[in-house]
Amino acid sequence: MKAGILLAAGASERFAASCPPEFPPAYRNKLRFPLPDGREVWRWSFDLLRDGGFDKLIVVTGDPDIARAAEREGATVARGGSSRGESCLNGLRAALPVEVAVIHDAARPFATPNLLMRVLLAAEEHGAAVPVIPIPDTVKRCTEQEVLETVDRSQLRLAQTPQAADAGALLAALEKDLTVTDEAAALEKAGIHVAPVEGELTNRKITTYEDLRGTLDREVRVGTGYDVHRFGGEGPIWLGGVEIPSDLGLIGHSDADAVLHAVTDALLGAVAAGDIGRHFPDNDPALAGARSDQFVRYAAEQVRALGFWINHIDITVLAQHPKIAPHAEAIRQSIAQMVGVEPGRISIKATTHEGLGAIGRGEGIAAMAVATIERLRLGSSH
Numbered sequence: 098m099k100a101g102i103l104l105a106a107g108a109s110e111r112f113a114a115s116c117p118p119e120f121p122p123a124y125r126n127k128l129r130f131p132l133p134d135g136r137e138v139w140r141w142s143f144d145l146l147r148d149g150g151f152d153k154l155i156v157v158t159g160d161p162d163i164a165r166a167a168e169r170e171g172a173t174v175a176r177g178g179s180s181r182g183e184s185c186l187n188g189l190r191a192a193l194p195v196e197v198a199v200i201h202d203a204a205r206p207f208a209t210p211n212l213l214m215r216v217l218l219a220a221e222e223h224g225a226a227v228p229v230i231p232i233p234d235t236v237k238r239c240t241e242q243e244v245l246e247t248v249d250r251s252q253l254r255l256a257q258t259p260q261a262a263d264a265g266a267l268l269a270a271l272e273k274d275l276t277v278t279d280e281a282a283a284l285e286k287a288g289i290h291v292a293p294v295e296g297e298l299t300n301r302k303i304t305t306y307e308d309l310r311g312t313l314d315r316e317v318r319v320g321t322g323y324d325v326h327r328f329g330g331e332g333p334i335w336l337g338g339v340e341i342p343s344d345l346g347l348i349g350h351s352d353a354d355a356v357l358h359a360v361t362d363a364l365l366g367a368v369a370a371g372d373i374g375r376h377f378p379d380n381d382p383a384l385a386g387a388r389s390d391q392f393v394r395y396a397a398e399q400v401r402a403l404g405f406w407i408n409h410i411d412i413t414v415l416a417q418h419p420k421i422a423p424h425a426e427a428i429r430q431s432i433a434q435m436v437g438v439e440p441g442r443i444s445i446k447a448t449t450h451e452g453l454g455a456i457g458r459g460e461g462i463a464a465m466a467v468a469t470i471e472r473l474r475l476g477s478s479h
């Protein structure tokens with residue numbers, strides 16, 4: 098019988114302090130940070146253990162959301178301790194009786210199944226195993242004031258997780274000494290042989306946002322939209338979700354809001370999801386006279402569903418009349434609220450058509466929009 102124990106009880110203060118200020122609050126807890134495939138950091142680490150063929154899974158955490166999600170996957174939840182050693186001991190006790198225990202840091206999401214297998218095989222052979230990597234930099238021993246010496250690093254290694262050990266030996270070692278910073282250290286102190294296994298450079302421990310940034314790229318996409326509606330009937334008209342006084346109305350199947358239709362197409366275009374007519378056919382009786390904000394909200398939802406956020410929307414209205422400037426601020430506020438961004442990310446401009454062509458003759462209104470969206474994705478260094 099072997100147990101996988103995930104330590105997910107750490108605080109995230111250093112990570113929160115290191116996050117870019119524009120990040121939403123959900124991104125400030127390192128274990129809850131949503132990686133580009135939608136799984137949070139802790140979940141990546143958990144899934145490694147879940148798929149690792151363990152008889153028991155223990156998650157040590159004080160986070161109720163992590164606890165609920167882990168229990169749904171059949172894991173047992175143990176409470177975190179005041180130190181890493183104590184958290185590990187709590188997890189180990191929750192796993193008993195068991196022969197082999199694997200301890201993994203939830204903050205190491207990039208450990209691979211291959212590494213887990215190597216550690217397990219080495220522990221089977223030697224009783225305990227820890228993945229290590231060499232130190233590439235020259236190592237100095239220093240005080241605050243001076244360098245004391247250059248340390249011979251040929252035998253120095255950085256320790257990672259997952260670590261594996263005979264559960265009884267680890268329990269006895271931890272019960273004797275809880276001050277250790279990893280499980281192998283407790284075993285070493287108890288005089289038990291621990292085998293080193295080659296670790297992975299990509300198996301970084303996430304402490305600050307810097308540790309994640311190297312693995313993440315920003316993917317930027319741009320979409321454009323254009324729409325035109327003909328004047329006819331009586332006003333008022335709707336532009337950008339704002340009612341604007343006008344003697345003439347605009348003709349359309351819905352409320353003929355050319356600005357919102359252009360914005361909808363720009364957002365759909367940015368995620369290559371076709372055009373507004375594909376999602377909202379203009380022969381659908383349910384949409385007759387419909388308010389167009391629903392189209393924009395729908396398109397913004399399509400953007401978010403793929404993990405993107407909206408960085409910016411830039412709109413140009415082409416019209417001889419009415420004047421847009423007096424309504425520009427209201428339109429910015431209106432669209433910002435529809436797509437869930439601050440108004441500073443919405444731009445609205447207007448131009449006449451200098452009397453040229455149909456727009457210039459005042460036969461209708463046209464609108465163009467450009468939407469810029471972004472998401473994080475795993476970079477090539479991962």
Ligand code: MG
Binds near residue numbers: 325353354
């Ligand atoms: Mg339209």
